[in-house]
Amino acid sequence: MLKKLVVLGAVAMTISASGCAADYKNNPFGLVYDGAITANEPNAVNIHQVTYKLNGLDIAANVYTPKGYDKTNKYPTIVIAHPNGSVKEQTAGLYAQRLAELGYITIAADASYQGASGGEPRGRDFPANRVEDIFGMADYITQYPGVDTERLGLFGICGGGGYSFKAAQTDKRFKAVATLSMFDSGRVRRNGFQDSQLDSIQERLAQAAKARAQEAAGGEIQYAGSTKFTKEEAAKLPYALYREAVGYYNGNYAHSNADGRYPVSNLLEFATFDATAHAELINQPLLIIAGSEADTLYMAKDAYEKATGTKDKELYLVKGATHIQTYYVPEYVDEIVNKLQSFFGNHL
Secondary structure (H helix, E strand, O other): OHHHHHHOOOOOOOOOOOOOOOOOOOOOOOOOOOOOOOOOOOOOOEEEEEEEEEOOEEEEEEEEEOOOOOOOOOEEEEEEEOOOOOOOOOHHHHHHHHHHHOOOEEEEEOOOOOOOOOOOOOOOOOHHHHHHHHHHHHHHHOOOOOEEEEEEEEEEEOHHHHHHHHHOOOOOOOOEEEEEOOOOHHHHHHHOHHHOOHHHHHHHHHHHHHHHHHHHOOOOOOEEOOOOOOHHHHHOOOOHHHHHHHHHHOOOOOOOOOOOOEEHHHHHHHOOOOOOOOHHHOOOOEEEEEEOOOOOHHHHHHHHHHOOOOOOEEEEEEOOOOOHHHHOOHHHHHHHHHHHHHHHHHHO
16 A cells, blocks of 8 residues: 555656557657657757756756847747656657747756656655756756846746746746646645645655665665556546546657656655745746646645745636646647746746
């Protein structure tokens, strides 16, 4: 039972989709979203695969430059943080490309210890690391030719939304902040999804401490988030978020670098993390976007209520959308991009 409790505290799972193999569509950049760039061409949005150092680790990132990019000009720029268990080639890349099409320079990087970025053990998922990853993207992109450092925005999706909400509390390089389908990873790992596992936290902490002791002694790393589900098994999961993860993370949008695994011991760091603690420190314009049917909406509403330090905030609901659907469904993506265009256009 403990293993299941830990697994359900994560947003990304490795699920057997019964024949839905990853389809990279022969994309030379490894992008798996619809309408992805397949080649860099003159007078079009281009993608630049870059690496940089962050706390001794090699970070893999994609920088998107807008049509007609001229490094002697100055462009508004947006840092984009990906969901838990995801990588830069999935929904973060989709929104990075769409925003670049609107004239922004954008950057999406794989989190430390995840994706194509460096770090051992693989999948290590500490809140402090994910917030530092956002700071690191800002460090890198503000040195990039053509970036207007006075027009720097931040956009986080799912877990990346929670970490962006935390990063914006202190990093005032970000002049405007938006989140999509915000997910407070600390709250979910600590309390369970929809606060459903409050009575098991001590038991799960004991399990995490035991796993860390095993690692320290040179033993095997215990992982969560990698339980295999068939489609039929996934259909029986209690929340739409996890059920719909089957179709996204293991269907047409699967990526070999996004397996969702993280060490069980990571709960020791997550248990005391709260993305909304000190929310009053956010004084930048804030846009919180969520699907009206998302079972994660309670976290977006909580963040909105606690962000008392900004005079310009909005909770925008995408009618009919669930959490995962905001990652890829064309009509919802179009609506979200239009909202981001208005928000960042007014504030950057």
